[in-house]
Amino acid sequence: MKKDNRSYILLRYGLVIVFILWLAACIVVKLCETTVVDADKWNQRANELLSQTKEIIPGRGNILASDGSVLATNLNFYTARIDYRAEKFNEKLFRDTIDQLAARMAEHFPVKSAEQWKKHLLKPLDKVKEKRPRAYKLMSGLSHADMETLRTFPFFSIKNRNRNGLTFEKYMRRFNPYGDMARRSIGGVGETAESKEIHGISGLEKALDSLLYGKVGYSKMINLTKKITDWTDIPAIPGSDIVTTIDINMQDIVESELNNVLDTCGADWGVAVLMDVKNGDIKAISNLERNPRGPGYIEARNRAVMGYEPGSVVKTLSMMIAVEDGLVPDLNEVLPTGSGWAYAGGRPITDAHHSASIRAGDVLEQSSNIGMARIITRKYNDNPGAFYSRVKALGFLEPMNTGIAGEVPPRFDSVPNDRGGRIALSRMSYGYATEIPPLYTLAIYNAIANDGVFVRPRLVKEVKGAVDSVFPVGYMGNGRACSPQTAATLRQMLTNVVWGDHGTGRFLRNNTVRIAGKTGTCYMIENGAYNQGKKRLAFCGFFPAEEPKYSCVVLTCHPTKNFFGAATTSGQVLRNIALKLYSRGMLGNSSDYRSVTPSDAAPTFYASASGRKAYERVKSDFAIPSHRSLKSPSTVAKGTLPDVKGYGLREAIVALETAGYNVDYTGSGYVRSMEPAAGTRPARGTRVRLVLGN
The missing domain is CATH 1.20.5 (Single alpha-helices involved in coiled-coils or other helix-helix interfaces)
Structure with a gap:
């Protein structure tokens, strides 16, 4: 055995x-x-x-406001998914807690109701386990805080990911902390068709993409003792940060006032640009157009750098050349006008408010097409093409290179020396037969406000990267549009447009900030002909008139209600911007704002006796209504409804939504009343009803 x-x-x-x-x-x-x-x-x-x-994609640089506030940056976001086929997925506990989970989801992520979340979460369980999804999408666009909050919900709070199936995918997204503020000027990013890399596709993101994108790095595999691993061979160089000239507070003011006027007059679109007179810094730029998918206005194409027939705002350029070149030796010269002038045998040139004659010094004040054409043609009649050369010599036709994508230079035709050329010359002198971007128009007015110094508008002032670079103030042409004497003469003419007895901008008089500028109206071309039922209305000017700090251009397209004039639409935007800057102490004044100026008080900005005398001549009671006071936020107890009476709609919505409330509104203008009342304690999420009026 x-x-x-x-x-x-x-x-x-x-x-x-x-x-x-x-x-x-x-x-x-x-x-x-x-x-x-x-x-x-x-x-x-x-x-x-x-x-x-392998390529290592560099981190894209930030776009910053002038004070360092972030306008565009990269942030990590997350997509939440559930693996319903996880090895130890606790289906019983999931079903037992589904009601609590759905309720918490609806509370924190109200894109769906509790019942809708419950249905969404249970849907994959209708299939046999082998056919259930392994990466069922719960939701995207989660911040890090949202992700951590989601992990505290019933069932998802289980520490073992193999039991709850919850996973997160991280991805990078370009983020604009201020939402649509100056969105078109800042621009956007997207994948290129060639390489699927993320590059700028509009605005500064596109124009400065080479700086923002940085330099691609490279890695390769190397053989270590125990394994082959990825090794960075050439590190990626992050993109540079771009510091813009945008002032966040001024940008908010410009967007708010442009939106308010567009909404009041029912215009198709509008653009406004605010610029610092001394250095050409673009402090604010807004482009709004009617929302095609709903009420209100949204950020639109950057029309500030697109060419349009400017209308009468270009008369200032023609008059500046005329005064500088001695074509108007005597401003008291009387020019014959009458009901029309058939220059060179063309269709008669007419004025909206014609008279038998007009002083040469009053051509801008009364916006006389005939007067402006008579002045310009007296020199260029025999050689119309020389007018183009004169404009070019200013530097007015040079590319500005502001950093705004899509920028185009003005179109001034070098016309032939014949009858057709002379007719075209006469039209160009008062704003037709040419195309000028609003930003170029603004540059000329800014030069007049700046004693003739022709600074180049700029949107970028500094690049912060491996080597910091500061962009100096630039100049158009030889740096001077006209002499200081000519600039002073033009400033007085533009002041008379608002304060003169026959000025086309008399609507803009106010007792707080003196405004100087010029109105402009131009019919729109449709199907090759002018449509006299549709107008583009412009106002370009500067303030305060005697000591200019800021220049501004506004363009409004096709108003359909309430206001139909250049002063009452575009001019009103500029005036409201000036008043709000004053109310916030941004014009070198005290911010101790008074809603109504006493009738016997002298205006704030009059540097000379002639300025005071002009004011006394046209003194009126255009005091600012108290409901436009744009006051500082009232102090209220924490958790109570903030007082937004007197705010513009945009400011009111921001204040209320930040406090956790929803908003309904009727009317346009400024908040007159609100329900529930300010200072009460309605529950978060309560709908606040606002009534607006002017």
Whole structure:
């Protein structure tokens, strides 16, 4: 018996030894094949792997406001998913807690109701386990805080991810902390068709993409002692930060006032640009158009750098050239006008408010087409093309290179020296037969406000990167549009447009900030002809008139109600911007704002006796209504409804939504009343009803 057991054990040992020897032989054979027979093939594959390089995408630079506030940056966002086929997914607990989970989801992520969330979460469980999704999308666009909050919900709070199936995918997204503020000027990013890389597709993001994008890095695989691993060969260089000239507070004011007037007059679109007179810094730029998918206005194409027939605002350019070149030696010269002037046998030039004659010094004040054409043609009648050369010599036709994508220079035609050229010359002198971007128009007015110094508008003032670069103030042409004496003469003419007895901008008079500027009206071309039922209305000017700090241009397209004039639409935007800057102490004044100026009080900005005398001549009671006071936020107890009476709609919505309330509104203008009342304690999410009026 013992002998049989011993033989059986030896047999088993023998089989094991044979198996081990066979396995060892196989290993030796395979080793020989790998290291000797197939050595060249494996060496080639190893070399291919080690020679591969991968691109390392650099971090995109930030776009900053002038004070360092972030206008565009990169942020991490997350997509939440559920693996319903996770090995230990606790289906029973999931079903037991679904009502609580759905309620919490609806509370924190109200894109769906509790019932809708419950249906969404249970839907994959209708399938057999083998066919359930492994990456069921819960929601995207989650911040890090949202992700952490989601992990505290019933069922998702289970620490073992294999039991709740909850996973997160991280991705990078360009983020604008101020929403649509100056969105078109800042621009956007997207994938390129060629490489799927993220590059700028509009605005500053596109124009300065080479700086913002940075430099791509490269990595390769290297053979370490224990493994082959990824090794950074050339590190990526992050993109530079771009510091713009945008002032956040001024940008908010410009957008709010443009939106209010567009809404009041029912215009198709509008654009407004605010610029610092001394250095050409664009402090604010807004482009709004009617929302095609609902009420209100949204950020639109950047029309500030697109060419349009400017209308009468270009008369200021013509008059500046005329005064500078001595074509108007005597401002008291009387020019014949009458009901029309058929210059060069063309269609008669007419004035909206014609008279038998007009003083040369009053041409801008009364916006006389005939007067302006008579002045310009007296020199350029025999050589119309020379007018183009004169405009070009100013530097007015140069590219500005502001950094705004889509910028185009003005179109002034070098007309022939014939009858057609003379007719075109007369039209160009008062704003037709040419195309000028609003930003170029603003540059000329800014030069007049700046004693003739022709600074180049700029939107970028500094680049912060490996090597910091500061962009100096630039100049158009030779740096001067006209002499200081000519600039002073033009400033007085533009002041008379608002304060003169027959000025086309008399609507803009107020007792707080003196405004100087010029109105402009131009019919729109449709199907090759002027449509006299549609107008583009412009106002370009500067303030305060005697000591200009800011210049501004506003363009309003096709108003349909309430206001139909250049002063009452575009001019009103400029006036409201000036008043709000004053109310916030941004014009070098005290911010101790008074809603109504006493009738016997002298205006704030009059540097000369002539300025005071002009004011007394046109003194009126255009005091600012108290409901436009644009007061500072009232102090209210924490958790109570903030008082937004007197705010513009945009400011009111921001204040209320920040406090956790929803908003309904009727009317246009400024908030007159609100329900529930300010200072009460309605629950978060309560809908506040606002009544607006002017």
